[in-house]
Amino acid sequence: MKLKLSTQTLLILDAFLVQPADWKYGYDLSRSTGLKSGTLYPLLMRLAERKLLETAWETGQPGRPPRHMYRFTPEGMQFARENRRPRVAGPVGQPVFDEARG
């Protein structure tokens, strides 16, 4: 099934594309994307169901519970690179209205 690319999904894809090899935690993702747990986790579940995310449990620090971690699978990385939001900024140093002038 095709994944719906909502603004929230794109936010998550962007967050995972920052240092994509690193594992990320749910609460950190919530803070970096501004998404609440009720929005974030259903999206993470869908991405994991489609094998775009891999999940693992971190060995907890002493006295603290282990954390669930997430990162892109190779398919996820490819999917994100194909679908991430197009950047607004143009080439550096180019005047903004050059193209409009023709």
Next chain:
Amino acid sequence: MGAVRNLAAKLLRVSLRLAPEASRAWAEAMLHELDYIDGEWAALFWALGGTTAIFRHCLREWSFGLGRVIGSLLGIQSIEGERKMNSTGKKTLGVLSGVGIALVLGVGAFFLSHPFGKMLASMGVPRTMWSHLLTILLPTELVLVFAAIWLWRRRTPMAIGILVTCALMAIHVAVSLASR
């Protein structure tokens, strides 16, 4: 651990206990993240969101399972992977989620009845059946109505689900009082 954080942890533990196998790891993930969240209220909102997410995931799984069962009974071959729901299905899911949220909020609001009862007693209100009913009903109904108003513009079907539960609770109380 403060009372609010305790409530948040309890809420997620209940979700974890009730969650089906497919959602259990996610419920556990949200529960464990609680220990890394600064702030009592932030933890409670995290737990409320997490509980909603788990509940919606469960509903989705159950509705797909039910769809498959009905499909097989009717002899319709379901296409695996085609898990798209039509708008009626989404609205139904929204209303059912609203009912679930109302039940969770109702249980949370029930804990407010004790301090509310103490407050009434300190105001000199005598402890009668009516004041006892008021201490239970008023906080619960208020929490539910506020939740429905808050959700009305964002998730109307969910708000309808909450209001339906709210109305059913009120009818239940009215009927049980009338039958006494």
